[in-house]
Amino acid sequence: MQTWIEVPDGSPFPVTNVPYGIVSRGGGRPHVAVAIGDHVLSLAAAAGTGLLDDALRDPELGVVHRDVFDAPSLNGFLALGRPLWTAVRSRLTELLTDPSYEGALRPALVPRAEVRTHLPVEVADYVDFYCFEEHASNVGRIFRPEQAPLLPNWKRLPVGYHGRAGTIVVSGTDVVRPCGQRLVGGDPVYGSSLRLDIEAEVGFVVGTPTRLGQRVPTVDFADHVFGAVLVNDWSARDIQAFEYVPLGPFLGKSFATSVSAWVVPLEALAAARTPVPAQDPVPAGYLRPAGDAYALSLAVQWNGTTVSRPPFADMYWTAAQQLAHLTVNGATLRTGDLYASGTVSGPRPNSGCFLELTWGGRDPVTLDDGSTRTFLVDGDTVTITATAPGADGTTIGFGEVTGRILPAT
Amino acid sequence: MQTWIEVPDGSPFPVTNVPYGIVSRGGGRPHVAVAIGDHVLSLAAAAGTGLLDDALRDPELGVVHRDVFDAPSLNGFLALGRPLWTAVRSRLTELLTDPSYEGALRPALVPRAEVRTHLPVEVADYVDFYCFEEHASNVGRIFRPEQAPLLPNWKRLPVGYHGRAGTIVVSGTDVVRPCGQRLVGGDPVYGSSLRLDIEAEVGFVVGTPTRLGQRVPTVDFADHVFGAVLVNDWSARDIQAFEYVPLGPFLGKSFATSVSAWVVPLEALAAARTPVPAQDPVPAGYLRPAGDAYALSLAVQWNGTTVSRPPFADMYWTAAQQLAHLTVNGATLRTGDLYASGTVSGPRPNSGCFLELTWGGRDPVTLDDGSTRTFLVDGDTVTITATAPGADGTTIGFGEVTGRILPAT
Structure with a gap:
């Protein structure tokens, strides 16, 4: 799999990984992002483009959980369950490997060095x-x-x-x-x-x-x-x-x-x-x-x-x-x-x-x-x-x- | 201390107690109440009268935490801290012992047998x-x-x-x-x-x-x-x-x-x-x-x-x-x-x-x-x-x- 984002050799975060975290930039609000190479992709911003709507559509309720990434922890996304986790991951892989999405998503990409990471999960027990x-x-x-x-x-x-x-x-x-x-x-x-x-x-x-x-x-x-x-x-x-x-x-x-x-x-x-x-x-x-x-x-x-x-x-x-x-x-x-x-x-x-x-x-x-x-x-x-x-x-x-x-x- | 609410002899909840809990009635929303005698006083309703405003005024921010009782746990109220806990308790004692408040608060009183109680606190650790x-x-x-x-x-x-x-x-x-x-x-x-x-x-x-x-x-x-x-x-x-x-x-x-x-x-x-x-x-x-x-x-x-x-x-x-x-x-x-x-x-x-x-x-x-x-x-x-x-x-x-x-x- 090739991604249109440059991933340095040896990076822990190739396109086959795409782990989730919580980041903020400057004084901005903490929100959900994924790490890829030396960058993070803000999922709050990506969801704002509508490109994740199909993956975030609740199969039972029909609603699109578009706001779930504009949150200070992963818990809202975690609560959506396995089918939506899988759908979002598949869609992210598609978006990150198809160069035709670069234009839409480039604004949601930030160098990892420019963000602060936060506790990813509000831990229950x-x-x-x-x-x-x-x-x-x-x-x-x-x-x-x-x-x-x-x-x-x-x-x-x-x-x-x-x-x-x-x-x-x-x-x-x-x-x-x-x-x-x-x-x-x-x-x-x-x-x-x-x-x-x-x-x-x-x-x-x-x-x-x-x-x-x-x-x-x-x-x-x-x-x-x-x-x-x-x-x-x-x-x-x-x-x-x-x-x-x-x-x-x-x-x-x-x-x-x-x-x-x-x-x-x-x-x-x-x-x-x-x-x-x-x-x-x-x-x-x-x-x-x-x-x-x-x-x-x-x-x-x-x-x-x-x-x-x-x-x-x-x-x-x-x-x-x-x-x-x-x-x-x-x-x-x-x-x-x-x-x-x-x-x-x-x-x-x-x-x-x-x-x-x-x-x-x-x-x-x-x-x-x-x-x-x-x-x-x-x-x-x-x-x-x-x-x-x-x-x-x-x-x-x-x-x-x-x-x-x-x-x- | 005398309260204008009838409290049966031997009740665990005389006016000197006034414990807090979460109740709901029928299909209504769980909210904060206090127990007194065989009744509960909905603090969500009581706060709606404005009679708790002075007690709920944040000394630093100036805002009145009037919505803190319209919640499914006590946590919001617990987070307000000792000075407001004491102020609210003092005010509740005043309201429950001065018969002139009966008219305003009687609608917020419900027989305890008519409410369902819920877990009072969202427990952290x-x-x-x-x-x-x-x-x-x-x-x-x-x-x-x-x-x-x-x-x-x-x-x-x-x-x-x-x-x-x-x-x-x-x-x-x-x-x-x-x-x-x-x-x-x-x-x-x-x-x-x-x-x-x-x-x-x-x-x-x-x-x-x-x-x-x-x-x-x-x-x-x-x-x-x-x-x-x-x-x-x-x-x-x-x-x-x-x-x-x-x-x-x-x-x-x-x-x-x-x-x-x-x-x-x-x-x-x-x-x-x-x-x-x-x-x-x-x-x-x-x-x-x-x-x-x-x-x-x-x-x-x-x-x-x-x-x-x-x-x-x-x-x-x-x-x-x-x-x-x-x-x-x-x-x-x-x-x-x-x-x-x-x-x-x-x-x-x-x-x-x-x-x-x-x-x-x-x-x-x-x-x-x-x-x-x-x-x-x-x-x-x-x-x-x-x-x-x-x-x-x-x-x-x-x-x-x-x-x-x-x-x-």
């Missing part, structure tokens, strides 16, 4: 899973050395918990080192976290809601999930270690969770689908069939040094299984729900968190500037990127989720 | 604490008999976790027995929960948001918290027991959490303030001063039989301390955040959950009809009520949070 065996085992070994590393429930169901939706921020937001209580020589001390960490994850964005009591079988995954983002679930390990028994992580996580600015639609990930790793024992019926794994290649940069390439395709429970589990008790989904994979980790050094990478701080890593690190130092920047096979032999990217650590206040 | 020593100790004894009943963190900080905001429902909503995985003879089995339980709690509703990084000292509690509701945090103990290590409760709780229809403003609880039980060891600085306890008397009815009177005044950590803890890591508050106390429990039989009341099912309770129970049976109804000392020697109530169990689907 945020769930964080724990679906990488390497991570769950390593955390077990480090936090609970006296027990078996993997707990009995782990291969029976996708273990997860609710995180704080209100502190999800867009990539680029600074992260202030949190304060809380941690143990020093067995006694709790209040102060700033000394073991500030990342968790490199992939998150899935729910568009189509359910009613209370409705389960989502794994085969219905794509009816409800719109697309995927990168997630950095910043974690204060010392605060977490003291607080988390028996009700799970709380303040050790709730100070900030960063997500990438661009939501990659599921269709763009079709070429990245790959067989699921073996699941043994056979999962419960509501977790079958497993659905697809995705061959995403993540990279974690610490102050510019790539310290890890966590293997997302190794995820034990698929995103479809996570969703089926989340709803098997009848819990509703709402438009804007976000659920994340848990830390993407393979054998060291391809760990998705520094707790594992440095084995609890025992084994420092050396950055390209010669400095060493165990946990995050004030001023450090962490950037997580990901690529995936796209259609037509292309490679697509997620952009990045990045954040810099500011001192505690 | 939901946090559930664990602040009753009796409950935490009992759950420890039942779930972790090999360990000390109270964990080392419990007297150092208010232990809590995030719950699912999207499955919070208003009192009266039926609760479908959830399905999930539970252990049978050591092996996980998928099916409906056999140990379905309640948790009688009190929840606090946040109105005034904070910015990321802003802590809320205990003394600022009333600037942010608008009022209180009753909460029943329905719990599937068998699902919870298998899933909850290490990340905390998930599907065992996320199928439904019921809240009372009426939010009792903090001002109405002023007469219920009571000294905090002793806290030993001395809490960390950010948890001091402790703030107030509240002398609420809860009652739990199981199919009409009062089985427990959990003592809310015994709560170890105050609501102000819970809020200070929740924000000490810089986590933002949003309008509509709800945080609950955790199960209100005293020594048996005054337990706020049936896990404790029946000691994990060992000691059945006998209901007035002669039947016995350990956990909930399909068709059972649980109703939690609470009263508190109000101004002028009155007793105020929270109404109720009630729900009936339907069979699993």
Whole structure:
């Protein structure tokens, strides 16, 4: 596929990707755009031309949802559901590849460098899973050395918990080192976290809601999930270690969770689908069939040094299984729900968190500037990127989720 | 104080209470109302008379927020903040006690039996604490008999976790027995929960948001918290027991959490303030001063039989301390955040959950009809009520949070 927009070689945003985000320019209103090459196409402006009318026509109501992109979040568009998501994507592909539309759409194109990106989704509930065996085992070994590393429930169901939706921020937001209580020589001390960490994850964005009591079988995954983002679930390990028994992580996580600015639609990930790793024992019926794994290649940069390439395709429970589990008790989904994979980790050094990478701080890593690190130092920047096979032999990217650590206040 | 509205003796809603909720009548739009005696006063209609204009005038913008009550949730009003909450309450007291306003307001009064109540708050984040020593100790004894009943963190900080905001429902909503995985003879089995339980709690509703990084000292509690509701945090103990290590409760709780229809403003609880039980060891600085306890008397009815009177005044950590803890890591508050106390429990039989009341099912309770129970049976109804000392020697109530169990689907 060729687009009439110049796309630099190696751009994460070829025409086979076309991820959605929220942008503003100057003092203008935040609105929906898609990223292509070094540009963004304002969908608010594009819809204003009428060229998206057919794709935005509601099959039941007949109305055209032309205003859905003139909004500060994707939620209105997410609520329209799979048929319209697919119709809009098909139409955008047509518009971006047929040069006869350039004249009409050129005014809606803006260099990406000239826009500010905003949180793409108003997050309803945020769930964080724990679906990488390497991570769950390593955390077990480090936090609970006296027990078996993997707990009995782990291969029976996708273990997860609710995180704080209100502190999800867009990539680029600074992260202030949190304060809380941690143990020093067995006694709790209040102060700033000394073991500030990342968790490199992939998150899935729910568009189509359910009613209370409705389960989502794994085969219905794509009816409800719109697309995927990168997630950095910043974690204060010392605060977490003291607080988390028996009700799970709380303040050790709730100070900030960063997500990438661009939501990659599921269709763009079709070429990245790959067989699921073996699941043994056979999962419960509501977790079958497993659905697809995705061959995403993540990279974690610490102050510019790539310290890890966590293997997302190794995820034990698929995103479809996570969703089926989340709803098997009848819990509703709402438009804007976000659920994340848990830390993407393979054998060291391809760990998705520094707790594992440095084995609890025992084994420092050396950055390209010669400095060493165990946990995050004030001023450090962490950037997580990901690529995936796209259609037509292309490679697509997620952009990045990045954040810099500011001192505690 | 005398009101020109007839208030039956023993009504939970004397003129010293005036709680807020969302009601609709017939097919009409849900809107904000206050409860008084056996009536509700539509604030949407009352504001339309102009009689609330002075109270609703924004001191900074000068505008009158007259439309804030013509809304399907309290969130718009909650966002106005403490000065306007207080001004509106003062004005409502004046209007309800001065007979000269009867003519103007009588058309806005509707018998409570004629309205339907709705979820009063669009809940942003939901946090559930664990602040009753009796409950935490009992759950420890039942779930972790090999360990000390109270964990080392419990007297150092208010232990809590995030719950699912999207499955919070208003009192009266039926609760479908959830399905999930539970252990049978050591092996996980998928099916409906056999140990379905309640948790009688009190929840606090946040109105005034904070910015990321802003802590809320205990003394600022009333600037942010608008009022209180009753909460029943329905719990599937068998699902919870298998899933909850290490990340905390998930599907065992996320199928439904019921809240009372009426939010009792903090001002109405002023007469219920009571000294905090002793806290030993001395809490960390950010948890001091402790703030107030509240002398609420809860009652739990199981199919009409009062089985427990959990003592809310015994709560170890105050609501102000819970809020200070929740924000000490810089986590933002949003309008509509709800945080609950955790199960209100005293020594048996005054337990706020049936896990404790029946000691994990060992000691059945006998209901007035002669039947016995350990956990909930399909068709059972649980109703939690609470009263508190109000101004002028009155007793105020929270109404109720009630729900009936339907069979699993």
